[in-house]
Amino acid sequence: MLPESYLASKDATLASIIESTPTFKKTDWNNDVYLALLESIVSQQISVKAADSIFARFRALFEDLYPHPELLLQKSNEELRSAGLSFQKINYLQNVAVFATEKGIDYQHLNLLSDDEIVAFLTPIKGVGRWTVEMLLMFVMDRPDVFPVDDLVIRQKMVRAYHLTETGRALHKQLHIIAENWRPYRTMACRYLWRWKPES
Structure with a gap:
């Protein structure tokens, strides 16, 4: 199963985001x-x-x-x-x-x-x-399962996509709970979240 298909099967909200968001190009840092x-x-x-x-x-x-x-x-x-x-x-x-x-x-x-x-x-x-x-x-290292929970954009996009109302530690915990469904492809999930443009 392709990573996108796996993520979509685990999370209906993320499946919708993947479907409406263009794929991303890999960056090439030559591992530097x-x-x-x-x-x-x-x-x-x-x-x-x-x-x-x-x-x-x-x-x-x-x-x-x-x-x-x-x-x-x-x-x-x-x-x-x-x-x-x-x-x-x-x-x-x-x-x-x-x-x-x-x-x-x-x-x-x-x-x-x-x-x-x-x-x-x-x-x-x-x-x-x-x-x-x-x-x-x-x-740079292309690690597949990284979840940068402190990234402001990721937090904002997840709050928007999952209609979260928690704040502080409760929000931090909820974000981790949601992202657990994305293992072992949390990096890819976050890449889609970064590129996703919510409808206003």
Whole structure:
């Protein structure tokens, strides 16, 4: 059974969403978790257009357009600021580079770990939270069963689709109960929710 068919058989509401929502294209990061992690930090709390522009300028600071950890750590704050980065984001990018040089952010190594083990491995980096790692799991490592319950859009779409009235911890619990029906394809379910456009 195809994943979409499986999800539809388990959840009538999700079946309707899948039917009315276009399929999505897979992203191709060439399994580069390190670079994707840097981009996710640059993208925090700004528009996609601004993030793309700043990240392009950031990469242009490096000869081969690749911010190798050791080269990133050699850049002055002034050079990095010239790309449009805030001092906080510069600090977070440097934290990732230090972690990469000391412990490694290697796809082959990470791919041997479970989703929870990858979250535990990467979240000690200051500036990298659980949500950021879950996005990497979904879009870079192509893990099939990730449920980013703290993603604002996912929460809003689920509240709308399932007519939920709970708040706080009760809502958190209810979202998990609903998503349990989607295992082992919670990633795909969330991808459809992101793309779903509810009728007004």
